[in-house]
Amino acid sequence: MQVRAQGEAPGVHPREQHGARSYLIGLLFAVALTLASFWASTTSFVYAPGVPVLLGTLAIAQMGVHVAFFLHISTAPDQANNFLALAFGVFVTALVVFGSMMIMSHLNHNMMPMDELMKMQR
């Protein structure tokens, strides 16, 4: 009772049935998703420019599986603090990764090609 009122630590198994079964279900999903990613990276079955999108989707799905079945993070009321912290972490990660990639690709796009730059310096 006391613990529920204060929120719960991340990774705690709320009930007994959340024990070994949760890890086994997680393992099953994770292995399936890993096999799918490795298959997607070598196959010619999928339209080639779509492969990175497929890989990204599979990776995010697998991260979700790990968070839900191994770390036992959920949106339950007593997990609110943990979930909010996770949401903020995901937000900052996305900002750093996609922000950097966007800025750098624009810089690359707008920069003078290297051989032109060499000619100007001569």
Add this chain to the structure above:
Amino acid sequence: MSAGEQALAGIPGVPLALRGPAPVRVVAGFGFWLFLLSDVIIFSALFATYSVLSGATADGPSAAELFDKRHVFLETMCLLASSVTCGFGSLAIHRADAPATYFWMGITFLLGACFLTMEGREFASMVAAGAGPSHSAFLSAFFTLVGTHGLHVSLGLVWLLIMLLQLVTLGFQPMVARRFFCFGLFWHALDIVWIGVFTIVYLGAK
């Protein structure tokens, strides 16, 4: 905590200020969770660096020429299996079952060591083939990102060893169980980072 405060804490709708301090288990777990998320943000900076520099090979070997997917698949399976055995280990700690704890945590350690050996051999063969971290910006970013993950795994193994020694000397005290619990979170988080590594670095190689 007094009986009155305990009674208040159980009633929904009691303001947070009146509920009293959270148990150490919750505070320690939450604090460690925040540490892990900040660790993930460190990795996000390294991922961003790698994504930006992955094409800057300086006429050296490119990602597609260097990496062996079968090798990476075995590494991934080692880490995934160790994550699950670590979970079984923390369930054993929950039950205060010493033989099961030693068994599952021992397997976790071996699988982690397997992963590190494979990664070490990969690094050594790359350096021997002239593709060391000083060759190009791409390789510097690769060794920094994958090496930082490897360093985390090595520190995790040292931590696990210390925890097993504490279990031998101190037994199933709340303090030891709490530390094991934080170790479990750390180990699962490293596996999540590895998903990003094998997807972006190894499978996304062009």
